[in-house]
Amino acid sequence: MAASVRLLVRQAIRLSHRNITVTAAGVSARPPCRCFSESAEERSTHFGFETVPEAEKAKRVYKVFENVAQKYDIMNDAMSLGIHRLWKDMLLHAMHPQPGARLLDVAGGTGDISFRFLEYVRSQRERQQRRAVRFGQTLSWQDISNSYSTIETDGPRESTAVVCDINKEMLKVGKEKAESLGIIAGLSWVVGDAEELPFDDDQFDIYTIAFGIRNVTHIDQALQEALRVLKPGGRFMCLEFSKVTNPLLARLYDAYSFQMIPVLGEVIAGDWKSYQYLVESIRKFPSQEEFKSMIEDAGFYCVQYYNFTGGVVALHSGFKL
Numbered sequence: 001m002a003a004s005v006r007l008l009v010r011q012a013i014r015l016s017h018r019n020i021t022v023t024a025a026g027v028s029a030r031p032p033c034r035c036f037s038e039s040a041e042e043r044s045t046h047f048g049f050e051t052v053p054e055a056e057k058a059k060r061v062y063k064v065f066e067n068v069a070q071k072y073d074i075m076n077d078a079m080s081l082g083i084h085r086l087w088k089d090m091l092l093h094a095m096h097p098q099p100g101a102r103l104l105d106v107a108g109g110t111g112d113i114s115f116r117f118l119e120y121v122r123s124q125r126e127r128q129q130r131r132a133v134r135f136g137q138t139l140s141w142q143d144i145s146n147s148y149s150t151i152e153t154d155g156p157r158e159s160t161a162v163v164c165d166i167n168k169e170m171l172k173v174g175k176e177k178a179e180s181l182g183i184i185a186g187l188s189w190v191v192g193d194a195e196e197l198p199f200d201d202d203q204f205d206i207y208t209i210a211f212g213i214r215n216v217t218h219i220d221q222a223l224q225e226a227l228r229v230l231k232p233g234g235r236f237m238c239l240e241f242s243k244v245t246n247p248l249l250a251r252l253y254d255a256y257s258f259q260m261i262p263v264l265g266e267v268i269a270g271d272w273k274s275y276q277y278l279v280e281s282i283r284k285f286p287s288q289e290e291f292k293s294m295i296e297d298a299g300f301y302c303v304q305y306y307n308f309t310g311g312v313v314a315l316h317s318g319f320k321l
């Protein structure tokens, strides 16, 4: 009985964003809710500080990342003085994935999160095997020999990471980077929209989206999709620029980002506009608390967030139960 109620609730959550209502009496279609009968051309949203038709935002965002793809990684280092690497390491530290875990990294771009994930599980596996060898008095010499011989081959292959991004150029740069770093096993690259993921239900242990969700037109829909593709017990983790909590730091950060980042964009990538969008889109993204509520509304449990660098970035986490 409890299982069938749970199934009904999960079905209702899943179908609610597809404009279908599930009741104990059955399933019924209802009119689309987001629009009040307006079309995507008529509804408006923000693109940075500009107001644009909803239908146009995705195209503009695509152009931004197509333009910056080749210089994306260099620009990340330049703009953040390398600190984005620490934020990404902190995400992995909080995730603490175990060998065998399946990751979906949405808006994964050039693959930074997935590379870290595969490296993390590889080192976890090596550590576990060393510990097993050290403490496993019951292991035979054959077991010990097998455990050493599988370190290299089994580790990364057991866990998988899928980098999913809407932008082919970003994925192309990421693939080239993976090849040059020799990261191949367990890694795949998929073109896909966060709002309509090309994966079946209940597939992944962890869903990450790093610095991606503020670019998505319908954040609520992307959250529903995250919930759908995660296995029960799976974890949603989102790293995103957020609201700086300290007023003095906020003023310094504003001055730096509005006055320096577009300049760096022009000098390094020859693209002022894309980096102006980046700075503006950060200001339009909901606060830590507002975003936490959105994640809860999507149906995640135990939602928490952690501020990094005084709230310049926040890591939100929630579970699918």
Ligand SMILES: C[S@@+](CC[C@H](N)C(=O)[O-])C[C@H]1O[C@@H](n2cnc3c(N)ncnc32)[C@H](O)[C@@H]1O
Pocket: 061, 065, 106, 107, 108, 109, 110, 111, 112, 113, 164, 165, 166, 167, 170, 192, 193, 194, 195, 209, 210, 211, 212, 215, 216, 217
């Ligand atoms: C700032 S980059 C982040 C890349 C990577 N996650 C990182 O942390 O370096 C944002 C990425 O979001 C992608 N993106 C934007 N809208 C998307 C959507 N609707 N679905 C999937 N990816 C999207 C862009 O193509 C871009 O690669």
